Amino acid sequence: MLFSCFQKKEVINIRNCQKIGNVVDMEFDECTGQIQKIIISEGFHFCRLFEGNSDIVICYRDIKQIGPDIILVDLCCTS
Numbered sequence: 109m110l111f112s113c114f115q116k117k118e119v120i121n122i123r124n125c126q127k128i129g130n131v132v133d134m135e136f137d138e139c140t141g142q143i144q145k146i147i148i149s150e151g152f153h154f155c156r157l158f159e160g161n162s163d164i165v166i167c168y169r170d171i172k173q174i175g176p177d178i179i180l181v182d183l184c185c186t187s
Contacts, residue, residue, distance in 0.1 A: 109174075119148050119179045122172060128164060128181070135165075143168050146179075 114131040121128055133147040148164040166181055173180045 114146070114179075117174070117177060117179050119146075119166070119181060121183050122180050123182060123184060128166075128183075131179070132163065146171070 111134065114134070116130075118130060119128040120126070129148040129150045131146050132149040134143055135145040135147070136142065137144050145168060146166050148166060150162050150164065166183065170181050170183055171179060172182050
């Protein structure tokens, strides 16, 4: 699967059924090439260019399903 396909998917937390955001980056294991973490943006805001980072990092083990349109994750909190 291409990274551009991941960027188009919405990330949904199955604990509260809320949209978290969209994938903006990934962290890979250098040796295996496997995804270790996905980085989620809580949405684009012009002001965000001048503010601190508000991205959410999700470990691959917390991803429960990757579907054609969404990625389901199991997070106890998203702050």
